[in-house]
Amino acid sequence: MKFQTLAVSAVLAMAAAIPARGELPDQAGIRAQAKAVDPQVIAWRRDIHQHPELGNRETRTAKIVAEHLRSLGMEVRTGVAHTGVIGILKGGKPGPVVALRADMDALPVTEPEGLPFASRVKTEYNGQQVGVMHACGHDAHTAILMGAAKILAGMKADLPGTVVFLFQPAEEGVPAGETGGAKQMIAEGALANPKADVVFGLHTWPGPPGRLTVRNGGTMAGSDQLSVTVKGRQTHGAMPSKGVDPVTASAQVILALQTMVTRQMDAAAAPVVISVGRINGGIRHNIIPDKVELSGTIRHLDPETHDQFLERIRKTITGTAEVAGASADVTIEPYAPPVFNPSDLVAKMMPTLERVGAGAGGVLRDPPATMGAEDFAWYxxxxxxxxxxxxxxxxxxxxxxxxPNHSPDFFINEDALKTGVEAMVSLTLDYMAGGK
Ligand SMILES: [Zn+2]
Ligand SMILES: [Zn+2]
Incomplete structure (x- = not known):
């Protein structure tokens, strides 16, 4: 992952005290319950790890989740955004609706040998045979939320509000030509029925075990996928002037994009990144092809300058191609806007994170934002x-x-999972204790 620094807000210093939880357990009580459910959380995580499924294909995982939620007496919806599962836990007392989200999909990464529960799963992805691995920790996210569901379901009678458990497919993106992910969960009513007042989500990452990290404001980048076709005119490699060479035009386009980022965008005000990750064109060394296809990723942290940034990208590509005598078709597909944590909510929940962190790895506030992206931003x-x-x-x-996440060597220290469970339960209870 790549990091960028942004200004740090002082709002967190004004965090208010948490209202009392009434009948519900105190922090030591929640911690004890998270510890009690921990062996089951680890067993779920290992089982899901050993049977990873790519986005929109999480049928086995969804079945395990749905059966668990039903066994806890919840109202359960399945098949949401293809393979998503939603559990609704109505507390015995009136209060706010708290949504908790976990993602369930794995990645086309081949897991090395080592763990006794290592994945041996193989599948086809974009026409290639690939290994499948939970290399982003979504196995842990799913298991953590299943553990939190068990604890919260045990408090149903005293719970002042409703909890909506969102088990989401395809966070990493959907197979070509398909829809899905957080945006589709929302379109299918994930936050509307019942209407959520707040949503919490967590991601595992390579930090000290059990340490919670939260950033006020822009936390993760917004991401768009760039696809370009540079069109020239085919000719012999020995006689380039007889045609229009899309290969050299593409090379100029790629470099022009990087120059545009550094010369035209304000690096201090709004960090942005463009990376072209795929170039495809030509068959033979001495034939200049008709066209070259490029694809890449576009990242931004500042929604204010996003439209202007995309406009400059389009102009840079089409203008550069034109100068070379070629033309370019540009498609920009949004993946997600930036993950943005509102300062009043972070301030409100900071004492909760501090209490959970005090029993585990502490709390790190306001690290630099990451240019990685997350479709949690849609919620x-x-x-x-x-x-x-x-x-x-x-x-x-x-x-x-x-x-880092997505590496075949990405490793989860299972000792940290119970802190994730404690955090999800504590955030729910403290938000509810604050009333509606
Ligand atoms: Zn990921
Ligand atoms: Zn992830």
Whole structure:
């Protein structure tokens, strides 16, 4: 992952005291319950890890989740946004609706040997045979939320509000030509029925075990997918002037994009990134092809300058191609806006994170934003939402030394899972204690 620094807000310093939880357990009580459910959480995580499924294909995982939620007496909806599962836990007392989200999909990554529950699953992805691995920790997210569901269901009678458990498919993106993910969960009523007042989500990442990390404001980048076809005119490689060469035009387009980012965008005000990750064109060394296809990713943190940024990208590509005598078709598909944690919600929930962190790895506030993206951002467009991170490194491994998310060597320290469970339960109870 790549990091960028933004200004740090002082709002967190004004965090208010948490209202009392009444009949419900205190922090030690929640911690004890998270510990009690921990062996089951670890068993779920290992089972899901060993049987990973790609986006929109999470049928086995969804079945396990749905059966668990039904066994807890919840109202359960399945098949949401293809394979998503929603559990609704209506507390015995009136109060706010708290949505908790976990993602369930794995990645086309081949897992190395090592863990006794390592994945041996293979599947086809974009026409290629690939291994499948939970290399982003979504196995842990699913297991953590299943554990939190068990604890919260045990408090049903005293619960002052409703909890909506969102088990979402395809966070990593959908197979070509399909729809899905958070946006579709919302379109199918995930936050509307019942109407959520707040949404919380967490992501495992390589930090000290059990450490919670939260950032006020822009936390993760917004992401768009760029597809370009540079069109020239086919000719012999020895006689380029007889045609129009889309290969050199593409090379100029790629470099022009990087120059545009550094010369035209304000690096201090609004960090942006463009990376072209795929170039495809030509068959033979001495034939200049008709066209070249490029695809890449576009990242931004500032919604204010996003439209202007995309406009400059389009202009840079079409203008550069034109100068070379070629033309370019540009398609930009949104993946998600930036993950943005509203300062009043972060301030309100900070004492909760501090209490959970005090029994685990502490709390890190306001680290630099990451240019990684998360479709949790769509939920935050609908209702106030807070997204935070859970450290899952081995105790002896430093922050920069561990393999990042999406690496075949990404590792989850299972000791940290109970802190994730405690955090999800505590955020729910404290938000509810604050009333509607
Ligand atoms: Zn990921
Ligand atoms: Zn992820």
């Amino acid at each position: 935050q467009k609908e209702v106030p939402g807070m997204y935070f991170f859970l450290g899952i490194n081995k105790a002896e491994v430093g922050m920069g030394e561990a393999a």
